[in-house]
Amino acid sequence: MGKIIGFSGSPTKGGVMESAMIKVMESSGHDYELIRLSKKQIKFCTGCVACASTNQCVFRDDMDELLKKFMDADAVVFGGITRHNGVNAIMKNFMERFSPLFHRKMLSKGKPVAILSSGLATAHEAYRDMAEFVQNFRMEEVGSLETGGNASCYKCGFGETCAYSAFLAINGKDAKLSDDPYYYFDRDSECVQKAEDLGKSIAKRLKEKN
Numbered sequence: 592m593g594k595i596i597g598f599s600g601s602p603t604k605g606g607v608m609e610s611a612m613i614k615v616m617e618s619s620g621h622d623y624e625l626i627r628l629s630k631k632q633i634k635f636c637t638g639c640v641a642c643a644s645t646n647q648c649v650f651r652d653d654m655d656e657l658l659k660k661f662m663d664a665d666a667v668v669f670g671g672i673t674r675h676n677g678v679n680a681i682m683k684n685f686m687e688r689f690s691p692l693f694h695r696k697m698l699s700k701g702k703p704v705a706i707l708s709s710g711l712a713t714a715h716e717a718y719r720d721m722a723e724f725v726q727n728f729r730m731e732e733v734g735s736l737e738t739g740g741n742a743s744c745y746k747c748g749f750g751e752t753c754a755y756s757a758f759l760a761i762n763g764k765d766a767k768l769s770d771d772p773y774y775y776f777d778r779d780s781e782c783v784q785k786a787e788d789l790g791k792s793i794a795k796r797l798k799e800k801n
């Protein structure tokens with residue numbers, strides 16, 4: 592039985608990203624752990640490049656534990672959400688702190704990973720940011736999944752009246768929030784199927800490796 596670690600960049604407990612990640616990891620049939628990066632203390636990379644000679648960061652924070660979990664995992668799932676047309680800062684900050692694995696040894700090389708992204712309209716932008724990171728760190732992308740998402744305008748209280756409402760822009764000026772505009776991963780049967788297939792692809796990859 593292999594171990595899969597899922598690193599979620601979403602701050603939403605039980606939200607779209609967590610639901611999608613759990614579905615993928617469960618479908619693999621392997622043991623898994625979901626880590627909420629929003630709960631971790633991760634300092635910003637300062638670019639001091641001390642890790643070039645030591646393969647270790649000068650900071651002692653939760654990244655020590657997270658990089659160890661990454662290294663020990665048989666496969667990894669990265670879950671990033673889209674904010675302002677790019678991967679959100681929680682995931683981006685986490686990715687920037689991978690530099691100690693990169694220099695000279697490329698310790699991340701060959702790690703099987705699945706990339707999950709979600710967004711109201713531009714989940715692909717978050718995917719792009721994570722996929723480039725995965726390529727640069729010579730990890731192996733087993734597959735990816737892009738889900739729908741939810742606008743902050745659904746719950747800010749001004750969704751039906753604000754001149755800049757994404758809710759009205761998408762659904763028309765007379766749209767009502769009572770029509771429940773929310774995207775629920777579990778109700779998107781096509782996406783759920785893709786998540787199950789991705790989980791099985793991870794399992795297949797782990798079988799090939801062993």
Ligand SMILES: Cc1cc2nc3c(=O)[nH]c(=O)nc-3n(C[C@H](O)[C@H](O)[C@H](O)COP(=O)(O)O)c2cc1C
Nearest residue numbers: 601603606607608674675676709710711712713740
């Ligand atoms: C401040 C903010 C900015 C966002 N920007 C985008 C965006 O540029 N493109 C997009 O498709 N979704 C955008 N979203 C929607 C999020 O990506 C969506 O809430 C997320 O995918 C849902 O995942 P969660 O339930 O795990 O939070 C934004 C959401 C917030 C709160």
